Amino acid sequence: MTASTSTDALAAVGYTFSTETRESRHDRRISTELPPYMEYEASPPPKYTLKDEPVTLAMYLFKFGFLFPPFWILGIFILFSPLRAPDATGEWLPDKTDAEKLVVIDRIRTAEIKWARRCLVALLVVTLFGIVAGVSIWAALRGYL
Numbered sequence: 001m002t003a004s005t006s007t008d009a010l011a012a013v014g015y016t017f018s019t020e021t022r023e024s025r026h027d028r029r030i031s032t033e034l035p036p037y038m039e040y041e042a043s044p045p046p047k048y049t050l051k052d053e054p055v056t057l058a059m060y061l062f063k064f065g066f067l068f069p070p071f072w073i074l075g076i077f078i079l080f081s082p083l084r085a086p087d088a089t090g091e092w093l094p095d096k097t098d099a100e101k102l103v104v105i106d107r108i109r110t111a112e113i114k115w116a117r118r119c120l121v122a123l124l125v126v127t128l129f130g131i132v133a134g135v136s137i138w139a140a141l142r143g144y145l
Contacts, residue, residue: 054108058115065119069126075119083109
């Protein structure tokens, strides 16, 4: 079978070969108009708010725990440690009242607890995967699987 007869046979079935890309079915447009966009008055875009979460030690321990998992253990200890305001009352946030300082402490403690719980969950998940992998390897080597 020569090249011209195989091309003719394919053309009879509906296949055509072309060097131009304009004949591709993907290049044909159904419509040349742009799609309609939402009207701003009908439904306004969502408003994005900035989550002003304080940067905490537990957050760094969680993130760096993926590189060095013992950091997660240190992050878990934060769950058991109390967060208190510094003793020097005049030097820590001097422009805030005592009530505002308590609000700041509460926000920081809430963020610390959240990231410390994430450290706990991450350590539990990695430990669980390690146990399952260890038992699976042990069972495979002993011939139980």
